[in-house]
Amino acid sequence: MRGHYAKGLMLAGTAAATALVLTACSGDASPTAGSEDDDPAAFYEGKTLTMVVPYNPGGGFDAYLRLLVPYLEEQLPDTTIRVENQPGGGGLIGANAVYQAEPDGLTIGLINYPGAVFAEVTGTDGVTFESTEWTQYGRLGALPPLVYTSPDTEYTSFDDILGASDTVKFGLGGVGSDAYYVAVAISNVFDFPHEIIGGYPGSNEADAALLAGEVDVSVNSGGAGVLMVEGSGAHGVVAVSNEPLEQLPDVPVIGEFGDADQQEQLAPLASVYDLERMVVGPPGVPEARADYLAEAIFAAASESGYADEMEAASYPVNALNRADTMELSSTVSESIESLSALLSD
Amino acid sequence: MGQALLDGLLMLLEPTSLVYLTIGMAIGLVFGFLPGLAGLATLALLMPVIIGMEPVQGLAFILGAYGAQSFGGSITSILFNVPGSGEQVVTTFDGYPMARKGQAGRALGVSAASSAFGGMFGVVILLLAIPVALQLITYLRPPEIFALGIVGIMVMGVSSARTKIKGVISGAFGLMLSFIGLDPITGIARMTFGHLELNSGLGITAMTMGLFAVTEMLVLYTRGQAIAAQAPVKTRGAKGSRVLDGVWDTVRNWKMVIQGGVIGAICGLVPGMGGTVAMFGAYGYAKARSKDPDSFGKGNPVGVLAPESANNAKEGGSFVPTLAFGIPGSSGMALVIVILLILGYVPGPQMIDNHMDIVFLIAWICALSNVLASFLGLAMAPLFAKLAFLRPQLLAPPLVAISLIGAFVDTRFMLSVLIAVIAGFAGYVLRALGYSLAGVILGFVLGPIVDQNLGLALQLYGSGFVLRPITAAILGLTLVAVLWGPVRKALRRPKDGPGGPGDGAIVGAGEQAGGSIR
Numbered sequence: 001m002r003g004h005y006a007k008g009l010m011l012a013g014t015a016a017a018t019a020l021v022l023t024a025c026s027g028d029a030s031p032t033a034g035s036e037d038d039d040p041a042a043f044y045e046g047k048t049l050t051m052v053v054p055y056n057p058g059g060g061f062d063a064y065l066r067l068l069v070p071y072l073e074e075q076l077p078d079t080t081i082r083v084e085n086q087p088g089g090g091g092l093i094g095a096n097a098v099y100q101a102e103p104d105g106l107t108i109g110l111i112n113y114p115g116a117v118f119a120e121v122t123g124t125d126g127v128t129f130e131s132t133e134w135t136q137y138g139r140l141g142a143l144p145p146l147v148y149t150s151p152d153t154e155y156t157s158f159d160d161i162l163g164a165s166d167t168v169k170f171g172l173g174g175v176g177s178d179a180y181y182v183a184v185a186i187s188n189v190f191d192f193p194h195e196i197i198g199g200y201p202g203s204n205e206a207d208a209a210l211l212a213g214e215v216d217v218s219v220n221s222g223g224a225g226v227l228m229v230e231g232s233g234a235h236g237v238v239a240v241s242n243e244p245l246e247q248l249p250d251v252p253v254i255g256e257f258g259d260a261d262q263q264e265q266l267a268p269l270a271s272v273y274d275l276e277r278m279v280v281g282p283p284g285v286p287e288a289r290a291d292y293l294a295e296a297i298f299a300a301a302s303e304s305g306y307a308d309e310m311e312a313a314s315y316p317v318n319a320l321n322r323a324d325t326m327e328l329s330s331t332v333s334e335s336i337e338s339l340s341a342l343l344s345d
Numbered sequence: 346m347g348q349a350l351l352d353g354l355l356m357l358l359e360p361t362s363l364v365y366l367t368i369g370m371a372i373g374l375v376f377g378f379l380p381g382l383a384g385l386a387t388l389a390l391l392m393p394v395i396i397g398m399e400p401v402q403g404l405a406f407i408l409g410a411y412g413a414q415s416f417g418g419s420i421t422s423i424l425f426n427v428p429g430s431g432e433q434v435v436t437t438f439d440g441y442p443m444a445r446k447g448q449a450g451r452a453l454g455v456s457a458a459s460s461a462f463g464g465m466f467g468v469v470i471l472l473l474a475i476p477v478a479l480q481l482i483t484y485l486r487p488p489e490i491f492a493l494g495i496v497g498i499m500v501m502g503v504s505s506a507r508t509k510i511k512g513v514i515s516g517a518f519g520l521m522l523s524f525i526g527l528d529p530i531t532g533i534a535r536m537t538f539g540h541l542e543l544n545s546g547l548g549i550t551a552m553t554m555g556l557f558a559v560t561e562m563l564v565l566y567t568r569g570q571a572i573a574a575q576a577p578v579k580t581r582g583a584k585g586s587r588v589l590d591g592v593w594d595t596v597r598n599w600k601m602v603i604q605g606g607v608i609g610a611i612c613g614l615v616p617g618m619g620g621t622v623a624m625f626g627a628y629g630y631a632k633a634r635s636k637d638p639d640s641f642g643k644g645n646p647v648g649v650l651a652p653e654s655a656n657n658a659k660e661g662g663s664f665v666p667t668l669a670f671g672i673p674g675s676s677g678m679a680l681v682i683v684i685l686l687i688l689g690y691v692p693g694p695q696m697i698d699n700h701m702d703i704v705f706l707i708a709w710i711c712a713l714s715n716v717l718a719s720f721l722g723l724a725m726a727p728l729f730a731k732l733a734f735l736r737p738q739l740l741a742p743p744l745v746a747i748s749l750i751g752a753f754v755d756t757r758f759m760l761s762v763l764i765a766v767i768a769g770f771a772g773y774v775l776r777a778l779g780y781s782l783a784g785v786i787l788g789f790v791l792g793p794i795v796d797q798n799l800g801l802a803l804q805l806y807g808s809g810f811v812l813r814p815i816t817a818a819i820l821g822l823t824l825v826a827v828l829w830g831p832v833r834k835a836l837r838r839p840k841d842g843p844g845g846p847g848d849g850a851i852v853g854a855g856e857q858a859g860g861s862i863r
Contacts, residue, residue: 063686070397093544126534126544169805175532199530199801201617204672208616211670211694212483214805231695312689 040292043105045078049293050101052109053085054094060224060315061091064140064277065110067309071300091115091177092126099129103282105289108137108297112221113278115178117332121340122181132333137279137294139320140301141310144241144273145182146225146251149217150210151233158237158257161217162190170196171215173203179219182240182269185342189265190258210234221276242270246316265342268335275328294322350472353705356401357713365402369409370714374721376410377417378729380427380558380748386550387414388680389754392687400688400703405710407684411677412464412714415656416722419456423649424449424733425572426561427744431553431790432620432656434783435628439641439648446644447573447586449733453726454591455649457719459602462595463654464715466606467613467661468708474614474662475697475704478669485615487801488810492819493615494795497622497787499823500629507779515781519788520795522547529793530800542760551752551761552768552789556782558748559769562741564776572740573733588726594646601631601647602654609655613662616672617798620659621790625783627655657715661708668692668704 051069055061065083072081086094091112098109117131149155161168170183175198187194200206203220207228210218217237220228226247229236236251244253254266279297281290300306301319310317320328356362369391376387387410395403418429423440436456443452474481498516525536526546537543565572595602605627612623631651632641641648664681666672671692673679685692690700697704732740752765772782802810811820 062683066683066687087545124532175530195804197801197804199797199804201529201797202672204670205616208482208666208670208672209486211479212486214486227691227693227695231693231698309689 038288040105040286040289043289044076044292047106048080048082049076050107051081051083052094052098052107053083053087054091054098054109054111055085055087060143060221061110061112061277063310063315064317068140068297068300068306071303071306072296075296075300092119092124095119096126096128098280099134099282101282103135103284103286105281105285105293108279108281108293110140110277111280112178113275113280113329114272115181117272117336117339118178118181118343121336122343131336132329133283134278135281135283135285135290136322136325136329137281137290138298138301138322138325139275139278139318140297141277141316141318142274142320143221143276143316144239144245144270145179145219145221146229146236146245146248147182147186147217147219147238147240148210148225148228148234148236150213150215151235152213153216153235155216155237156235158252161237162192162257164192167193167195168217169215170194170198170217170219171200171206171209172196172198172219173200173206174198177203179203179221181343182219183217185266185269186240186254188342189262207232240266240270241273265338268332268339269342271335272332272339275325275332278325278329291322298322349701350705352702353707353709356702356706357405357709359401362401362405365398366405366409366710366714367717369406370413370718370721373410373413373714374417374718374725377414377429378420380418380421380429380554380744380751382429382747382751382754386751386754387411388677388684392680392684395684395687398688400690401706403684403688404703404706408681408707408710409714411681412660412711413718413721415660416457416460416718419460419653420453420722420726420729423452423456424729425565425740425744427558427748428553430620431549431786432624434553434557434621434786435624435652436649436656437557438628438652438783439643439645441572442642442644443646443649444573444730444733448644449573449586449730450588450726451586451591451594451646452644452649453730454588454723455594455646456591456653457588457723457726458592458595459605459650459654460657461716461719462602463606463609463657464660465712466603466654467610467658468712468715469661470610470614470658471661471664471708471711472705474665475669478665478697479694481614482666482670484815486805486813487798488806488813488816489819490615490617491795491798491802491810492816492823493612493618493622494791494798496819496823497618497625497791498795499827500622500625500787511778511780512784515775515784516788518780519785519790520792521788522552522785523789523792524796529797530804540760542756542758545756546793547764547768547789548752548756548761549786549790550754551756551764553786554748554752555765555768556772556785559745559765560772560776560782562737562745563769563773565737566741569737571734571736588723591646592723595650598647598650601634601651604630604634605651605654606658609658610662612655613659614665616663616666617794619663619790620656621787622794623655623659624652625787627651661711664707664711668696668707669694 051065053062053065062085069081069083086097094109095111095116098107101107116129119127120131155161155164155168172180172183174180180198183196187196197215200209203224206218209215211232226245228234229248236248238254239245239251240254242253242255245251254270255263298319298321301317307317373387376382388407391407391410395407398406418433419436422428422433422436423444426437426441428434428437440452440456443449523546525543527534527544534544608627608630609623612618612626628648628651631647632638635641635647663678667678667681671682673682682692690696690703749762749765752761776782806813811817
């Protein structure tokens with residue numbers, strides 16, 4: 001790792017020199033390309049793999065990829081791996097950048113898949129991707145959103161919120177974040193007075209606002225939400241998931257509330273979160289390469305050292321291989337229509 | 346608490362930790378000396394190195410580098426009028442004129458001594474504020490941050506424009522440029538013309554590198570003379586321009602150093618305010634308090650020591666929201682959070698409960714690296730000071746190249762390099778016309794703070810937010826400060842009238858100035 005940048009420079013230099021020699025010696029480079037298609041391992045030799053984090057350094061998505069680098073380097077010893085943060089637009093900038101990248105298998109990103117689906121179905125400005133078209137490499141983690149309330153609020157359970165007579169204030173880090181859409185969906189399906197304040201710079205700022213009593217409720221995915229409950233005395237009121245959270249088994253899941261109709265409306269929301277942290281690439285990456293890289297990522301993410309480090313940072317790893325990920329996503333794609341209805345009310 | 350304080354110190358005093366600290370600091374000084382690679386970029390570039398290190402050694406290494414880089418940045422601000430990062434624009438105001446007078450050594454001495462003091466002061470603030478962090482965050486809500494942003498906008502007047510109106514125009518121009526990008530409240534793209542790279546704005550590093558590094562090198566090149574060429578040869582190393590004279594300047598103005606430190610620490614405590622506002626605030630304050638405000642901008646050592654103290658004190662302050670809530674208090678702190686995560690610590694309330702020794706370790710590292718960096722810097726200052734006598738043909742090309750690399754490293758968009766180059770040429774024209782480039786930068790930094798927090802304050806509290814006690818106090822004092830000057834002037838006018846200055850002013854005021862006041 002220490003020689004990471006020096007190595008990168010050298011590799012870049014060598015690559016440039018090789019390219020020059022190739023162009024100088026023969027105008028016919030296609031045989032090389034052909035052999036790389038047959039042998040994806042050879043293709044990745046000496047190349048640079050860019051992993052895009054569509055969020056700022058310091059968050060969970062960043063940690064998932066940054067801590068994966070050393071393990072992925074073991075799987076791809078001759079490939080330079082760099083992590084690039086492309087934050088902004090609730091993750092849209094980074095997701096767009098990955099979608100629009102050259103489909104050569106050298107650009108991947110860890111996207112918030114539910115967030116991307118939400119942005120697409122709500123017609124958010126600047127979405128250039130279609131959720132069904134991504135090249136999917138696998139899942140690193142699935143952290144269902146946790147809805148939690150301020151430590152000294154009157155709302156200590158989800159029923160308290162549903163029966164509220166005063167306006168319930170949601171504080172969220174960023175309009176268009178998936179936490180924002182979860183708040184929108186919940187307040188659309190259930191009828192209680194609410195206000196959604198999405199303009200906090202990030203979820204940490206929203207949490208601080210919650211602790212300061214400025215807002216009543218916040219939503220955050222997985223680890224961050226659990227930490228707020230365990231560390232700061234926030235009340236975990238409901239998990240947007242089909243199964244109870246591993247760390248907080250006593251917190252009820254969303255399906256336990258409302259009538260049958262409301263439960264049916266919210267079901268796709270809980271399901272899309274099975275795919276939350278998905279590694280994707282632009283559409284049209286050659287199958288052989290996608291399989292090869294997906295295998296390397298799955299192997300790296302399955303290392304116990306990676307899981308331990310992530311666990312220490314309160315981000316559970318829940319790796320899923322390429323085939324299973326694609327199967328899950330095909331079932332979610334069928335319910336995109338109903339998700340759209342849920343968010344557009 | 347006392348035990349944790351001691352544990353933290355003992356962890357740092359282990360020989361291996363000290364070795365890592367020293368190596369980190371040496372790297373930090375060099376990085377700080379490379380414009381655009383200071384601050385944030387230092388942390389970003391060193392981050393891969395610490396993966397797998399022992400937590401204590403990793404922290405000593407990377408925070409040592411971070412503590413040392415700001416002094417490295419002061420060196421280029423003073424010698425070349427090129428700030429190491431956006432924050433250090435203010436150091437150029439008086440530091441560079443001092444260098445042009447042949448007093449580069451003295452300016453570096455001032456900077457080193459006040460940085461060291463400010464850094465220590467910030468650490469003290471960190472230690473005092475950590476236990477009451479929750480209360481602090483309860484009082485500093487969006488309305489208050491917005492009000493502080495307004496204070497910052499009022500400070501724009503101190504920038505070095507040729508006339509006051511040009512100073513205001515410079516600041517307004519910076520504000521306008523800062524609104525390019527996504528609206529923080531609605532997420533709608535503004536003035537990006539469909540360029541996704543612009544969604545996160547023009548970028549502070551690209552703007553600073555363009556407006557300062559590129560512009561200054563253009564100026565230097567067209568002038569064709571070394572920076573200190575106009576200094577009389579005999580003042581080199583003469584009494585009054587040595588490094589030690591600068592240290593003495595700092596000791597003599599200790600009150601201003603402390604006041605600068607207070608301003609800096611407050612700006613650090615408020616998430617999102619950052620160093621630029623801290624340094625401008627301290628500079629404006631020092632100028633307002635000075636008996637000879639006209640000497641500011643012409644090489645007054647006080648104009649260097651107040652903001653330098655503020656800048657280093659800010660770091661200690663900004664660790665408070667970072668460690669206590671995981672909210673980055675300054676741009677560099679966003680990466681400190683990642684670093685803590687990499688080393689296995691999760692910033693937030695549970696960090697205060699479970700890892701207090703690490704919190705104190707961080708405080709000790711910051712304190713030690715600040716002081717040691719200043720000693721190191723002072724030892725090397727006479728050597729660096731000679732660079733000011735270097736021919737521009739040798740100095741400009743590498744400096745421009747490094748600055749543009751800095752602009753690129755920040756965002757990794759080629760567009761940032763283009764922005765820096767355009768800003769550089771635009772800056773050259775603006776400066777020739779008497780506008781203030783520092784004013785543009787201040788406006789650029791304050792724009793998002795005011796924009797986002799005004800939106801949030803209105804959403805949360807309605808337009809009545811201005812009546813919240815602290816908000817009302819800040820806005821009220823600002824209003825008084827703004828109106829005080831003109832009112833006092835109007836009241837005093839009779840003094841300078843034909844009746845002669847001085848006697849019977851009060852009676853005269855009533856009679857002569859009556860019309861203009863009422």
